[in-house]
Amino acid sequence: METRLANGDYYWQTASRSAGSGWKTGPVHSFRLQGGWERLADIPTRVGDGGALAYCGKFFGTSSDIFIAFVGGGDTVCYAYVDEYNRWVRLYSEEYVPPQNIGAALSAHRGLYMDRGTPYAIWGIGDNYFRFYEWGRWTQGAPALPEDIGPGASLAVGRYHLQPYGAYLYFIPGSDPRNGTPRVSFWRKLVFAYDGQTKVQKSGGMGDEGLYSNQMILAGGKGVIAYVLDRPANVRIAVFDAAGRRVALPYAGRQDGGHHLVRWHFKGAGAYFVLVDIDDERHKFKVVVR
Numbered sequence: 001m002e003t004r005l006a007n008g009d010y011y012w013q014t015a016s017r018s019a020g021s022g023w024k025t026g027p028v029h030s031f032r033l034q035g036g037w038e039r040l041a042d043i044p045t046r047v048g049d050g051g052a053l054a055y056c057g058k059f060f061g062t063s064s065d066i067f068i069a070f071v072g073g074g075d076t077v078c079y080a081y082v083d084e085y086n087r088w089v090r091l092y093s094e095e096y097v098p099p100q101n102i103g104a105a106l107s108a109h110r111g112l113y114m115d116r117g118t119p120y121a122i123w124g125i126g127d128n129y130f131r132f133y134e135w136g137r138w139t140q141g142a143p144a145l146p147e148d149i150g151p152g153a154s155l156a157v158g159r160y161h162l163q164p165y166g167a168y169l170y171f172i173p174g175s176d177p178r179n180g181t182p183r184v185s186f187w188r189k190l191v192f193a194y195d196g197q198t199k200v201q202k203s204g205g206m207g208d209e210g211l212y213s214n215q216m217i218l219a220g221g222k223g224v225i226a227y228v229l230d231r232p233a234n235v236r237i238a239v240f241d242a243a244g245r246r247v248a249l250p251y252a253g254r255q256d257g258g259h260h261l262v263r264w265h266f267k268g269a270g271a272y273f274v275l276v277d278i279d280d281e282r283h284k285f286k287v288v289v290r
Contacts, residue, residue, distance in 0.1 A: 007038050041086045048073025050124045054106035059119070068106055068119045068133070074099040078138075094137040098127040103153035103174055109167045109191070120169060120191070122155050125177045130155065130169060132191070146187050150174035157191075167191055190228060223264050223287065225250070225276055229257045236277040237262055242270060 010033060014026040050072030059066040064084030068091065071077050076099055078091040101124030109118040109132075119133045120141075128145050131138040152174030157167050171187045225237055235255050239248035250264040266272060266289045276283040 005033055007033050007036055041081075041088060043069060043071065043079060043081075044088055044090075045071045045075065045077050045079070046073070047071045048075070049102045050074075050100040050104040052100075052104050052106040052121070054108050054119060054121075056108045056119050059108075068108070068121075070100045070104050070106060070121070072100045072102075072104060072124075074101060076100065091133070092136065093133070095139060097131070097138050098123045101125045101127075102151050103149040103177075105153060105155040107155050107157045107169075109157045120155060120157055122149055122153060122171070124153070125149055125151070130171070141191065145171060145173070147173040147183070147185060148177050150177040150183070151180075158188075223250075223266055223274065225262045225274065227260055227276070227278070229255060229260065229278070231257045233257075233279045234277075235260075236275075238275050238277075239264065239266075240273045240275070242272070247272070 009030055011028055011030045013028045015023045016026075017023045047069075048071065050070060052070040052072070054068050056066045056068055058064065059068075059080070062082065062084075064082050067081040067083070069079045069081060069088075071079070076097050078093070078097070079088045080091045081088050104122060104124035106119060106121045109120060120130055121133075121138070122130050122145070125148075128148060130141045130145060132141060133139075150173055152172075154172050154174070156170045158170060159167055167190075168188045169191045171189075173183055173185060173187075175182045223239070229235075233255060234253070236252045237250045238246055238252075239250065241247050247267065248264055251262045266287070269289050272287045272289065274285040274287060276285070
């Protein structure tokens with residue numbers, strides 16, 4: 001015989017009586033039981049192969065927990081679930097997004113401001129890039145994924161030891177989409193996620209063969225250049241004031257390929273220019289410190 005209570009609201013009240021008098025009742029108490037599965041609002045579009053779900057914290061600056069969902073089945077629709085109101089809302093993108101297919105996956109970066117997360121996603125078979133959502137659009141990341149997405153592919157975001165400036169994106173490609181052969185490879189890439197509070201400037205690189213990611217990060221008067229080299233290179237980072245005088249040389253030397261961060265403190269308010277030379281390529285950033 002089933003004796004467990006189902007989820008829902010339950011009410012109880014105590015009563016007492018003495019000789020020669022009637023029953024006296026106390027106040028009504030209540031409790032809500034949530035010990036099992038509770039059906040929430042249905043997602044507006046039927047979910048097929050390639051559906052995915054990720055928790056993003058208090059994304060979009062809301063006071064509610066937010067979840068991001070793909071519906072799969074070759075659709076391009078993406079939804080955000082607002083926990084506080086038990087409601088799904090359409091998540092639009094100003095940029096093109098491919099169809100969601102088998103192998104799609106979602107995850108979220110949790111940065112310095114731990115009440116929110118930046119969603120990262122792969123779209124499944126037929127697409128070979130990861131994307132992240134910010135400012136109303138899914139932005140395509142670079143470079144392309146190291147292997148084609150297949151059935152069983154997955155994506156996860158883990159912390160990088162130099163938080164809040166970055167996180168590691170982990171990827172397993174699943175089985176080979178061409179012949180179904182299982183694969184054992186496991187990959188990761190350093191990504192520099194925008195957390196809503198830190199100012200970030202991005203600079204273009206040399207495409208798939210050179211500087212994969214170059215970003216200038218400004219937070220609380222501290223400057224950080226974050227970049228990834230795919231090969232050893234000569235690197236020189238110099239800081240100039242508005243009059244063209246060099247005020248700092250945070251780094252000059254040769255570096256191995258991989259992920260790098262160079263930090264320094266700006267001395268006083270004003271406009272600065274940061275020049276990053278990597279072999280024969282130059283990147284320039286303008287920074288205003290108030």
